[in-house]
Amino acid sequence: MVTIIKRNSPKEYLLRWLGKLKYGITSMRFTMVATYFAVMLVTLVLMCIYVIGLLSESLYNTETVDMFAKANIIAMTVSDQWGDNAQLSELRFADTVDRSLAGTSIRGVITNTAYTVLYDTNKEAGLVGKAFMRDVLKRGLDGEQAEAYSESNGMKLLMVSVPVEKNGSIVGGVYLAKTMSGIEDTIRVTSTSLIVFSAMIVVLIGMLSFGLSYIITAPIAEFTRAAREISKGNFKYRIKVRGTNEMTQMADTLNYMCDELGLFEEKRRKFVSDASHELKTPMAGIKLICDSLVQAPDVDPAMIKEFLSDMSEEVDRLTRVINRLLVLTKLDGGMALKPDQTDMKALVDRAVRKLWGMAEAKNIAVHRLYSDKTFEPAVLDADKIYEAVYNITDNAIKYTPEGGQVYIDMQERDGFIIIRIEDTGDGIPEAERERVFERFYRLDDSRSRETGGTGLGLAIAKEAVTMHGGRIEISDGTEGGCAFIIIIPSDGGIHM
Numbered sequence: 001m002v003t004i005i006k007r008n009s010p011k012e013y014l015l016r017w018l019g020k021l022k023y024g025i026t027s028m029r030f031t032m033v034a035t036y037f038a039v040m041l042v043t044l045v046l047m048c049i050y051v052i053g054l055l056s057e058s059l060y061n062t063e064t065v066d067m068f069a070k071a072n073i074i075a076m077t078v079s080d081q082w083g084d085n086a087q088l089s090e091l092r093f094a095d096t097v098d099r100s101l102a103g104t105s106i107r108g109v110i111t112n113t114a115y116t117v118l119y120d121t122n123k124e125a126g127l128v129g130k131a132f133m134r135d136v137l138k139r140g141l142d143g144e145q146a147e148a149y150s151e152s153n154g155m156k157l158l159m160v161s162v163p164v165e166k167n168g169s170i171v172g173g174v175y176l177a178k179t180m181s182g183i184e185d186t187i188r189v190t191s192t193s194l195i196v197f198s199a200m201i202v203v204l205i206g207m208l209s210f211g212l213s214y215i216i217t218a219p220i221a222e223f224t225r226a227a228r229e230i231s232k233g234n235f236k237y238r239i240k241v242r243g244t245n246e247m248t249q250m251a252d253t254l255n256y257m258c259d260e261l262g263l264f265e266e267k268r269r270k271f272v273s274d275a276s277h278e279l280k281t282p283m284a285g286i287k288l289i290c291d292s293l294v295q296a297p298d299v300d301p302a303m304i305k306e307f308l309s310d311m312s313e314e315v316d317r318l319t320r321v322i323n324r325l326l327v328l329t330k331l332d333g334g335m336a337l338k339p340d341q342t343d344m345k346a347l348v349d350r351a352v353r354k355l356w357g358m359a360e361a362k363n364i365a366v367h368r369l370y371s372d373k374t375f376e377p378a379v380l381d382a383d384k385i386y387e388a389v390y391n392i393t394d395n396a397i398k399y400t401p402e403g404g405q406v407y408i409d410m411q412e413r414d415g416f417i418i419i420r421i422e423d424t425g426d427g428i429p430e431a432e433r434e435r436v437f438e439r440f441y442r443l444d445d446s447r448s449r450e451t452g453g454t455g456l457g458l459a460i461a462k463e464a465v466t467m468h469g470g471r472i473e474i475s476d477g478t479e480g481g482c483a484f485i486i487i488i489p490s491d492g493g494i495h496m
Contacts, residue, residue, distance in 0.1 A: 036209035037202070044198040052191055059183045063158060064147055067106070067176050071162045074100050075174045078110060079166050093119040101176075109175040110164070113141055118172065132175070136161045140173040156180040219247040226254050235262035287315040327387070327460050337384070337467060341377040344417060345370065348410060351390040355397055362402045369409035378417055379491045384464040388472075389419060391457035392484045396423040405479065416470075417490050422483035433474045437462045461486075 074097055081092045097108045097119060109132060110119040117127040139146035140161025150157045158180055164172040222239055229237035235258045239251040291312060352366055359366050396406045404424040411418050428436060437458050465472050470488030477483050 032213040033206070033209050036205060036212075040202060040205045044201060048191070048194045048198060051194060052187060055190055056183075056187050059186060060158070060180070063178070063180070063183060064160065067158060067160045067178060068145060068147070068162065070100055070104075070106065071160050071174045071176050074108065074110075074176075075162050075164045078174070079164050079171075082164065082166050082171055097121060104178070106176050106178045109137075109177075110172060111137065111141075111175065112172045113170065115141075134159065134161070134175060137173055137175045140175065141170060143170060156184060219251075223250065223254065226258075230254075230258060230261065233265070235259075235265060287312055287319065325456065327456075337381040339379050339381055342380055342382040342385070344375050344378050344410065344419075345373070347382055347386050348389055348408065348419065351386060351393055352408065354390065355393055358394075359397050359406065362397065362400070362404075364397055364400055364402070364404050364406055366397070366406045366408065369407055370411070373410070375410070375412055375417075376490070378488075380468055380488065381464075384467065385488070388461035388464040388486060389421075391461045392421050392472075392486070395457060396421050396425070396484070399423070400425045400481070404481075412490060415490050417486075417488050419486040420483055421486075422477045422479075423481040424477065424479045425481040427476065427480060427482040428474060436474075437472070 077096045077100070078093050081096070093110055097110065098121065101108050101121060106121075108119075108121045109117060109127070111117050111132055115131045115133055115137070117130055117132045120127045120132075136146045136148040136159045140163050143163050144161075146161045148159045150159065156179070157177055159175065159177045161173055161175045163170045164174060226237055226239050237258060238255050348370070349368070352368060356366065393406070393408065400406060400423045406424075407420070407422040409420045409422075462472055465486055465488055468488045470486065473485040473487065475483050475485065
């Protein structure tokens with residue numbers, strides 16, 4: 001188990017999220033799709049505004065013409081029946097006005113030049129004989145064909161007024177008013193239909209633009225994936241070469257670079273192997289001399305013993321690094337597996353027994369949750385899987401605080417063996433979980449020096465498990481800390 005010292009702060013999460021957002025916004029694919037969307041959206045908005053405006057103007061003009069026609073018919077009819085007496089006029093005009101406005105929701109009012117109401121279709125208002133002042137009516141009495149709009153309580157009202165002429169002079173006026181709720185409903189329904197239609201067009205254009213942008217940017221995305229694979233050390237990744245254009249030339253160049261990096265990696269591994277073999281012998285000799293000096297009865301100076309003791313500890317550390325480098329070099333070189341029937345329960349027990357003393361020294365309880373279970377023999381290289389189990393359990397004990405807990409469980413499921421090693425330490429951040437398997441990578445160098453860690457144990461464990469066709473996963477622990485989960489085929493990925 002690796003100890004956590006650094007945790008990502010909210011600011012770091014925000015900066016990382018903003019970085020991803022910036023990358024997405026500045027990508028070529030986003031730019032192309034956004035451009036198509038913007039052009040189409042502006043076009044549709046302008047079209048909707050124009051259509052709604054045109055429809056609204058047409059409906060209001062039609063309604064206004066119709067209102068003026070009715071008003072003029074009423075004015076000409078009542079001119080022949082005109083009288084200034086309000087009570088008599090109400091009886092005279094009722095039939096004419098009601099017949100002209102039958103089947104409509106138009107309100108009709110007839111007044112004389114003194115604005116006195118002679119007839120009103122709205123009987124409930126009780127305006128007959130009373131003054132009725134409206135600006136549009138005043139304009140009508142002045143001889144205009146007047147119209148006006150008003151809005152109250154969200155309801156729009158159309159008002160028209162025409163003069164009533166008798167013997168060449170204006171004797172009164174006709175005032176008509178009608179709510180525009182019908183027109184507003186028509187405009188609203190039309191607007192909704194246009195919005196739905198526009199949304200369908202936007203979706204269609206979005207799909208087409210995304211497809212087109214994919215066709216154009218797919219080669220670039222392929223290059224990006226290649227770069228990521230190369231950055232992970234996968235120098236066997238190859239880009240499929242198509243055609244003879246500039247993109248193909250770039251693909252050839254990247255494939256050539258992978259070949260060169262692969263050769264360089266092989267040389268690096270050979271160097272590590274050779275260097276390890278060269279360093280192991282002199283380091284062992286230095287350790288032997290240091291131990292002899294420290295244990296010699298005739299050499300008592302405390303200072304010399306202290307220095308030599310420190311030197312011995314450092315030599316021990318170098319020896320551990322060299323030994324682990326040798327193991328990694330063998331694994332990297334495709335070291336052949338030696339599969340055999342293996343008792344997995346006994347294998348894990350052996351690793352736990354070897355680490356029991358270290359756990360007791362830190363008062364850490366190691367719980368073997370698998371102890372009452374039975375398992376079929378597995379076909380695998382026992383030494384390599386033992387190394388993986390040992391290294392992960394060793395880490396769990398090292399990086400669990402004193403008095404903590406380590407849980408080891410094992411089960412068989414769907415042809416796989418699953419070993420779960422969980423601790424109650426500080427855990428590993430999500431962002432670091434892939435990197436802990438890198439060679440020499442440590443979350444905290446100072447703590448690793450205290451525990452004697454080299455940063456190679458998890459790399460060796462991963463290589464050993466991968467050779468068997470398995471994998472190692474990291475998840476959060478049930479009591480804090482984290483859990484390493486080894487998943488390998490029960491036949492070790494090997495068919496005997």
